[in-house]
Amino acid sequence: MNIVRVGIIGMGNIGKYHAEYLLNKKVSRCELAAVCSTSPEKISNYETRGIKIFASAGDLISSKAVDAVIIATPHYQHTSLGIAALEAGLHVMVEKPISAHKADALRLLTAAQSRPRQIFGAMFQLRAEPRYLKIQKLIQNGDLGEIVRLSWIITDWYRTEAYYTSGGWRATWKGEGGGVLLNQCLHNLDTLQWLCGMPSKVRGFCQLGRYHNIEVEDNVTAYLEYPNGATGVFITSTGEAPGTNRFEIAGTRGRIVLESNRLSFTRNESDMIEFSRSAKVGFTKPDVWNAEIPFTDAPAPHATLMQNFVEAILDGTPLIAPGEHGIGSVELANAILYSSLIAQDLRLPLDAEAYEQKLHELIATSRFEKKVVEIKNDDFTQSFRR
Numbered sequence: 126m127n128i129v130r131v132g133i134i135g136m137g138n139i140g141k142y143h144a145e146y147l148l149n150k151k152v153s154r155c156e157l158a159a160v161c162s163t164s165p166e167k168i169s170n171y172e173t174r175g176i177k178i179f180a181s182a183g184d185l186i187s188s189k190a191v192d193a194v195i196i197a198t199p200h201y202q203h204t205s206l207g208i209a210a211l212e213a214g215l216h217v218m219v220e221k222p223i224s225a226h227k228a229d230a231l232r233l234l235t236a237a238q239s240r241p242r243q244i245f246g247a248m249f250q251l252r253a254e255p256r257y258l259k260i261q262k263l264i265q266n267g268d269l270g271e272i273v274r275l276s277w278i279i280t281d282w283y284r285t286e287a288y289y290t291s292g293g294w295r296a297t298w299k300g301e302g303g304g305v306l307l308n309q310c311l312h313n314l315d316t317l318q319w320l321c322g323m324p325s326k327v328r329g330f331c332q333l334g335r336y337h338n339i340e341v342e343d344n345v346t347a348y349l350e351y352p353n354g355a356t357g358v359f360i361t362s363t364g365e366a367p368g369t370n371r372f373e374i375a376g377t378r379g380r381i382v383l384e385s386n387r388l389s390f391t392r393n394e395s396d397m398i399e400f401s402r403s404a405k406v407g408f409t410k411p412d413v414w415n416a417e418i419p420f421t422d423a424p425a426p427h428a429t430l431m432q433n434f435v436e437a438i439l440d441g442t443p444l445i446a447p448g449e450h451g452i453g454s455v456e457l458a459n460a461i462l463y464s465s466l467i468a469q470d471l472r473l474p475l476d477a478e479a480y481e482q483k484l485h486e487l488i489a490t491s492r493f494e495k496k497v498v499e500i501k502n503d504d505f506t507q508s509f510r511r
């Protein structure tokens with residue numbers, strides 16, 4: 126195979142976005158061969174551009190017209206369609222979250238792990254962004270020392286009522302399986318656990334429908350505790366404007382702050398714990414060096430991940446975001462919500478079955494009625510400019 130023929134399942138906001146950069150040849154050795162949507166009006170114009178169109182995902186998967194699929198449907202179907210595509214021998218790039226809950230994520234991973242020759246990637250494009258790669262380097266090189274505390278206030282995921290009414294699946298237990306944790310800031314949860322590892326304990330405080338007429342969480346504060354005793358706070362919201370995006374990681378050798386598109390590193394001249402133990406006076410602290418860490422923009426991180434996916438298929442290049450890694454963010458989103466619902470601390474790993482059961486209860490007892498009003502001309506790419 127010299128060229129990977131890709132099919133996209135789900136042609137809403139992000140499906141169309143993937144289609145456009147593929148059609149504009151932003152990913153080499155890759156061609157958009159087919160698209161599929163349950164809403165036929167969303168794909169009819171692709172036929173005139175030489176793309177095969179399918180009204181059902183099953184038909185696209187069994188068509189032999191593609192070698193790989195991007196799954197860009199609502200969350201629950203990531204699992205069922207992901208498994209179907211893997212069983213049909215296709216390579217799979219699944220949109221985030223890889224599944225709506227941990228038990229489903231495990232089902233998807235089992236299917237992928239039993240087919241190691243097929244590539245299974247997840248669309249966590251923040252992993253291709255230089256600002257996060259710089260943070261990763263500071264941590265991995267030991268510049269930061271041992272992580273002792275982190276906080277991420279990521280409250281600039283602002284969404285209007287019109288956003289929530291625009292899709293029947295959105296912000297419902299049955300259609301989406303959660304709110305801001307599982308959808309918008311899932312990217313940040315992935316980045317957090319990719320850079321700093323998984324906490325061993327969480328306590329979530331989630332407000333359901335605090336700012337919007339929805340049944341799921343749109344305002345969250347979570348406390349995180351790590352195996353080495355490090356602590357963390359994660360705060361997010363889709364109702365706050367202007368909102369904040371400040372990511373701070375404190376280590377024994379200094380502090381990293383990413384805010385307002387600036388990355389700064391304040392480096393302790395000596396390890397703060399050793400300094401404390403050896404200092405002979407009480408009111409002193411390590412001298413610091415202040416550094417601005419330069420980074421470039423990531424003009425098209427989704428396309429970067431797709432290029433990497435194609436190279437993984439054709440050349441065996443390691444994936445930037447392997448699908449298996451997607452379980453961490455699902456587990457964190459589920460655990461923070463579950464802890465809030467049962468008003469208790471939760472030790473990780475999360476009991477996947479217990480959480481699935483809780484989600485089924487929420488679905489069964491839901492009285493929420495969704496009124497859908499489609500938006501005609503929205504600029505979805507605004508959601509990337511943050």
Ligand SMILES: NC(=O)c1ccc[n+]([C@@H]2O[C@H](COP(=O)([O-])OP(=O)(O)OC[C@H]3O[C@@H](n4cnc5c(N)ncnc54)[C@H](O)[C@@H]3O)[C@@H](O)[C@H]2O)c1
Pocket residue numbers: 134135136137138139140161162163164167181182197198199200202220221222248249250292308
């Ligand atoms: N990585 C990113 O930057 C990013 C950005 C936005 C959305 N997403 C993710 O992408 C997914 C879709 O989000 P969206 O905003 O595009 O939603 P959307 O509602 O705009 O689009 C979903 C589309 O899927 C179609 N669909 C539903 N079931 C289908 C099926 N079985 N077969 C084929 N098509 C089907 C619907 O008709 C709809 O057009 C979600 O998981 C979301 O979290 C990722």
